[in-house]
Amino acid sequence: xxxxxxRLPSVNAFSEADVHFMRLALAEARVAGDAGEVxxxxxxxxSNAERGDELLGIGHNAPIALNDPSAHAETxxxxxxxxxxxxxxxxxxxxYVTLEPCVMCAGLIVLARMERLVFAARDIRFGAVRxxxxxxxxxxxxxxxxxxxxxxxxxxxxxxxxxxxxRRD
Ligand SMILES: [Zn+2]
Numbered sequence: 373x374x375x376x377x378x379r380l381p382s383v384n385a386f387s388e389a390d391v392h393f394m395r396l397a398l399a400e401a402r403v404a405g406d407a408g409e410v411x412x413x414x415x416x417x418x419s420n421a422e423r424g425d426e427l428l429g430i431g432h433n434a435p436i437a438l439n440d441p442s443a444h445a446e447t448x449x450x451x452x453x454x455x456x457x458x459x460x461x462x463x464x465x466x467x468y469v470t471l472e473p474c475v476m477c478a479g480l481i482v483l484a485r486m487e488r489l490v491f492a493a494r495d496i497r498f499g500a501v502r503x504x505x506x507x508x509x510x511x512x513x514x515x516x517x518x519x520x521x522x523x524x525x526x527x528x529x530x531x532x533x534x535x536x537x538x539r540r541d
Contacts, residue, residue, distance in 0.1 A: 416453035429453030472499035492528035
């Protein structure tokens with residue numbers, strides 16, 4: 373038997389709750405796609421030992437509908453979560469998003485003091501936490517977010533490919 377490649381990230385590192393919340397983010401991404409926006413969805417969840425995981429905010433990409441270049445799924449989910457929490461800092465929270473965050477969103481995730489970021493597919497062209505930059509866990513910044521990737525990545529990537537393919541037709 374060949375020796376397994378232990379450098380590969382293990383999908384088992386994700387919990388059932390992680391899968392559940394990423395599915396919610398994917399459902400939200402579909403809402404964006406149906407509205408003609410690039411299909412990206414995000415949810416913010418607060419871990420709570422007593423009450424269990426608490427969904428604080430949800431959002432999908434909507435820059436066209438809102439005439440707002442900053443209306444990315446992450447931005448909207450984080451704004452709603454901070455409103456729900458009545459706190460501008462989202463300490464102890466995890467952001468689930470179907471696509472690797474851009475520079476703006478990576479900055480916001482750090483500013484919000486998010487504890488963990490879980491994203492599905494990489495964005496090779498604009499991704500700012502792994503592909504082009506590593507802003508969320510940079511040693512140059514005072515707050516570092518735990519970054520995990522690849523959860524339901526195939527589903528997220530398929531959704532994006534189908535969206536852009538349909539637009540080309
Ligand atoms: Zn963004």
